Amino acid sequence: MAEVVESKEDENKKSGLQTIYVGTKPLIRYVMAAIALYLNERPNKLKIAARGRAISRAVDVAEVLRTLYLKGILDVEDVKIHTDRIEDKKSPGKTDRVSSMEILLRKKEEVLQRKQS
């Protein structure tokens, strides 16, 4: 239905950064996906991304990881907000604005050092 005109999603794909896109599923699904990703691939950085109303849930995902399941392992490095422009194919030329958010989680310094030693 909607075509993305201007978005940060493509940049993520190029950077090869592991990204969890948060949508309308229950919170725990995204938390489990992030934990599985962490355990399988052990990335140093992990991105949680969302648009519109899912932004609140993305913050919940990041906070549950940071304070519960991956406590002491991951920390919030950066939070960015943007406005994406999405074109509605039903009415060409008209673009809708939707807020989006990216939360960058990274391994804590002490965890990175522990791995190296």
Place this chain on the structure above:
Amino acid sequence: MAEVVESKEDENKKSGLQTIYVGTKPLIRYVMAAIALYLNERPNKLKIAARGRAISRAVDVAEVLRTLYLKGILDVEDVKIHTDRIEDKKSPGKTDRVSSMEILLRKKEEVLQRKQS
């Protein structure tokens, strides 16, 4: 009903930073409140804060200000996320966790310089 046990709200009051708390009212109310604050007091910094589901709306408020009404004037300096602990008075000792967010907007460098000259 609920008593805040651990929150960033008190810090904001101490710092004297102008803060808009976003809740369940329509988006435009908070946007207008922020614009009124900006026009009356001309602060260099402005904080948009929210908890739980209102977080998505807080991002909308910040993005509408940054890209529409105060375009070229304000920019996002920092976005912080936390977990607040709220005690339910009905069941003492039990604390609920709720995600919270703070978006710090500040005047762009060129706007600050224009004011000084």
